[in-house]
Amino acid sequence: MHKFKIKMAKQEDVFKKLISHAKEYGFIFPSSEIYDGLSAIYDYGQNGVELKNNIKQYWWKAMVQLNENIVGIDTAIFMHPTIWKASGHVDAFNDPLIDNKDSKKRFRADVLIEDYCAKLEEKAQKEIDKAAKRFGEAFDKNEFETTNGRVVEYREKQKTILTRMAKSLEAEDLDDVKALIEELEIADPDTGSKNWTDVRQFNLMFGTKLGASADTATDLYLRPETAQGIFVNFLNVQKTSRHKLPFGIAQIGKAFRNEIVARQFIFRMREFEQMEMQFFVPPGTELGFYEEWKQKRLNWHLALGLGDDNYKFHDHEKLAHYANAAADIEFKFPFGFKELEGIHSRTDFDLSAHEKFSGRKLQYFDAERNENYVPYVVETSVGLDRLFLAIFANSLKDEVLDDGSERTVLSLPPALAPVKAAILPLMKKDGLGEYGEKIFNELKYDFNMIYEDKDSIGKRYRRQDAIGTPFCITIDHDSLADDTVTLRDRDTMKQERVAVSDLRRIIDEKTNFRNLLSKI
Ligand code: GAP
Numbered sequence: 001m002h003k004f005k006i007k008m009a010k011q012e013d014v015f016k017k018l019i020s021h022a023k024e025y026g027f028i029f030p031s032s033e034i035y036d037g038l039s040a041i042y043d044y045g046q047n048g049v050e051l052k053n054n055i056k057q058y059w060w061k062a063m064v065q066l067n068e069n070i071v072g073i074d075t076a077i078f079m080h081p082t083i084w085k086a087s088g089h090v091d092a093f094n095d096p097l098i099d100n101k102d103s104k105k106r107f108r109a110d111v112l113i114e115d116y117c118a119k120l121e122e123k124a125q126k127e128i129d130k131a132a133k134r135f136g137e138a139f140d141k142n143e144f145e146t147t148n149g150r151v152v153e154y155r156e157k158q159k160t161i162l163t164r165m166a167k168s169l170e171a172e173d174l175d176d177v178k179a180l181i182e183e184l185e186i187a188d189p190d191t192g193s194k195n196w197t198d199v200r201q202f203n204l205m206f207g208t209k210l211g212a213s214a215d216t217a218t219d220l221y222l223r224p225e226t227a228q229g230i231f232v233n234f235l236n237v238q239k240t241s242r243h244k245l246p247f248g249i250a251q252i253g254k255a256f257r258n259e260i261v262a263r264q265f266i267f268r269m270r271e272f273e274q275m276e277m278q279f280f281v282p283p284g285t286e287l288g289f290y291e292e293w294k295q296k297r298l299n300w301h302l303a304l305g306l307g308d309d310n311y312k313f314h315d316h317e318k319l320a321h322y323a324n325a326a327a328d329i330e331f332k333f334p335f336g337f338k339e340l341e342g343i344h345s346r347t348d349f350d351l352s353a354h355e356k357f358s359g360r361k362l363q364y365f366d367a368e369r370n371e372n373y374v375p376y377v378v379e380t381s382v383g384l385d386r387l388f389l390a391i392f393a394n395s396l397k398d399e400v401l402d403d404g405s406e407r408t409v410l411s412l413p414p415a416l417a418p419v420k421a422a423i424l425p426l427m428k429k430d431g432l433g434e435y436g437e438k439i440f441n442e443l444k445y446d447f448n449m450i451y452e453d454k455d456s457i458g459k460r461y462r463r464q465d466a467i468g469t470p471f472c473i474t475i476d477h478d479s480l481a482d483d484t485v486t487l488r489d490r491d492t493m494k495q496e497r498v499a500v501s502d503l504r505r506i507i508d509e510k511t512n513f514r515n516l517l518s519k520i
Contacts, residue, residue, distance in 0.1 A: 015334040018393055019265055021408070025467050027051065027392065028266065040259060040270045047467050048388075050418030050448060052273075055387055056252055058416065059275045061513055062300055062520055063250040070248035070277065071241050075229025077254060083228050084205065084221050086357035087350060088321045093224060094201035096169065096177055097260055102193035108261050109177050109199045110318075112186050113165050117158040118336060124154040166318035174199040204257045206270075222256035227379060229253070230278045231350045234375075235362055238280075245364060245375055246289065248279040252384065264335055266385040273384035278377050282366060283348065286376040290325050290345040296520070297341060297380050298329055303519035304413050306394040312337060322349035329382075331390045340390055341382035348374040391416065395468065401493075410468035411491055414511040420447035421471040421507050422464045428453040436475045439485070439500060447507055465490060470510055473503065 022028040026045035030037040044052055064072045084090050096109040127150050132139045145151055161180065168176040177199045187194045205224050211217035223229070230249045237249050252275045259268050266272075281289050294313065302308055309332075316326040323344045331340040351362045351374045363372045395412045414420070423440045425432035433453050440451045450469070452460055457474060464472050474486040479500075487506065488495045498506060 011334050014393075015265075017398075018334065018396055021396060021410075021466070022048070022265075022392065025410075027467075040263075040268065042266055042269065042385075047418040051392070051412070051416055051468075052384065052388055054416040054418070055384060055391065056275065058513060058516055059300075059382070059384075060250070060252065061517055063248070063277055066517060066520070067248065069243055069246065070250055070279075071237060071243070072250045072252075073230065073233060073237060074251060074253065075226070075233060077223050077256075078210065078220055079223055079228060079232070081218065081220055082357050083232060083354070084224075086353040087228050087231075088353070089205060089221075089224055090203070092321045093204050095204060095260060096174060096199045097202045098178065098181065098199045099197040100188040100191070100193050101195040101197060103188050103191040105188060105190065106260050107188070109174075109181060110165060110169065111261065112181060113161060113177075113184070115189070116184055116186055117161055120154045120158045124151045127151050127154075162317045169318055172201075174201070202260060204259065206256050206258050223254075224257050225255050225381070226251045226253045226274045226276045227278060227381065228350070230276065231354060231362075231377075234278075234280065234351060238364065245366065246279060246281040246285070248277050250275075250277040252276075264333075266389050267333065267335075267338065269385055272386075274381055275384055275387075276379065276381040278346075278379050280364070280375040280377055282369070283373055283376050286345045286347065286378055287325060289378045290343065293378050293380050294327055294329075294343050297343060297382075299520050301329060301331075301340070303516050304391065304416075306391065310390075310394065311340075314339070320344065322346045333390065334393050340386055341380065344379045344381070346377040346379050348376050350377065351375060407462055407465055409465040409490065412468035413516060414470040415513045415516050417468045417470050417511065418448065419450045419464070419467060419469045420511045421473055421503075422450040422452060422460070422469050423473050423475070424457060424460050425453050425475040426457060426477075430477065431480055432475050432477070435480055439473065439475070439503065443504060443507070446504060447511065461488065471507060 023030075025047060027048035029043045029045055031041040031043045032038050060072060063070050097106055098109040098112070099106050127148060128141065128144060131144050131148070132141065145155075161184070165177060165180060168174070168180070175198070178196060181196060182194070185194060206222040208220050208222060209217040210220050230251055234249070237243075238247070241247075252273065254271060255274050256271050259270055261268070279289060279293065298311060298313070301311055311332075312330050314328045314330050316323075316328070319326055324347050325345040327343050328339040329341040329343070330337040354360075355362045355374065362374060364375050365372050391412065392410070395410045397409050397411060399407050399409060401407060421443065423436045425436040427433070436451060436453065440449055443449055450464070452463075454460075461472055468490070470490050472488040472490075474488065474495075476486070479485050483500045484497050485500055485503070486495050487498045487503075
């Protein structure tokens with residue numbers, strides 16, 4: 001049995017390594033690379049697209065297949081421009097931006113302040129960790145958090161700052177947001193300069209045109225969220241599916257935002273994918289469903305097995321224009337805890353606005369209540385690319401093996417792995433290649449497979465480890481005689497002799513989505 005040590009590296013190095021690994025092994029390429037790329041736009045390669053499709057499947061199955069009262073749709077990216085007026089995006093989908101006059105770099109003012117608060121929280125956490133070490137088993141975390149002077153002070157300071165920022169943003173008091181940055185002496189994180197411009201609002205939607213001639217063309221937007229396609233189809237789906245409330249509509253699709261501060265690889269992109277579900281409920285019941293979906297969505301993430309401590313809820317102080325309660329599920333990315341998924345109680349804001357702007361009724365007749373009403377909505381919205389990054393970052397490990405050698409392994413949840421098994425004949429000649437191809441051709445209908453007969457077997461194992469293939473199947477001369485092969489497990493590196501006739505069952509047991517879905 002092998003024992004592994006995980007090699008520890010600095011966070012920055014980890015992130016750099018992740019980006020180069022993603023490129024080297026065909027997961028993610030910078031878009032338009034031969035023209036020097038396009039900032040914050042990325043292409044998914046041959047392994048990336050498989051992993052991404054598997055993540056989509058995990059979400060779709062969990063939402064649509066496992067819930068009798070949720071159906072899926074796929075709506076167009078182009079939508080009638082009035083939709084974005086109704087939804088509030090034309091007037092309110094803005095980021096408060098601030099420029100540093102010395103470095104000429106642009107930042108989101110709210111993110112600068114939130115990062116400052118995150119540092120206060122880190123300090124509080126350090127105090128808690130120190131005390132936990134000192135007191136050992138006798139440590140009462142709750143009591144310490146509520147009575148320790150320093151922890152209380154750090155937390156109260158955060159609260160005061162965030163409340164003030166939320167109030168100022170709500171009141172469009174951008175001068176006060178700048179004043180807050182100056183009072184806290186927040187500096188440009190790259191250069192240390194505190195020489196700031198005023199804060200300005202910047203709309204994030206991309207504009208485009210529909211039509212042939214310049215005079216008659218209609219101004220359109222690329223959708224900044226997929227949710228509106230669900231709202232405007234609410235009655236179409238409700239009537240044709242004949243679902244009663246509560247019921248949900250799910251959708252996976254591209255969204256576009258002109259992010260000014262687009263950094264951190266695929267964490268914040270200008271073109272990205274969302275997986276959104278709107279759950280339509282009777283008015284007055286929304287906060288109960290909101291709590292329920294918060295927990296369900298957390299459980300869905302936890303089932304991936306990336307570590308329970310890597311997730312936390314962040315309840316919003318500053319609510320979006322459409323919400324009466326909102327929380328993020330945050331994940332511990334290589335650059336700290338950041339939003340992975342948003343869960344919003346969106347009230348009847350969107351449907352009522354579309355009623356008003358379109359002049360069409362978007363109401364539901366509730367037979368039990370014997371009344372018509374505009375349903376309330378609880379939304380779950382997760383960024384597919386961000387989830388990809390979370391899974392990829394958490395799975396990528398450098399290990400030092402017993403014999404001192406090293407390997408890089410991508411220990412993806414097996415159901416999500418791009419390739420489920422690699423067929424590796426020790427050599428192509430002596431009929432081993434043909435035998436391998438025969439196994440490949442039998443299993444390819446059930447699993448995404450790879451056949452490879454070049455390079456040493458060690459090198460081929462390492463390549464499969466690097467893309468996260470759960471099984472390697474090695475064919476040798478004995479295979480021809482007794483129809484057995486060597487099956488190597490990615491995680492334990494254990495090798496066992498198994499009958500070819502057992503391969504389908506063994507691979508299925510390990511890689512079936514059932515393994516994830518049954519844990520939710
Ligand atoms: N319909 C609600 C909505 O769009 P959001 O919090 O703006 O809410 C939801 O976005 C999720 O979409 C986020 O939690 C994040 O995972 C993802 N997301 C948002 N902007 C993104 C970007 N620029 N790049 C990648 N993912 C993004």
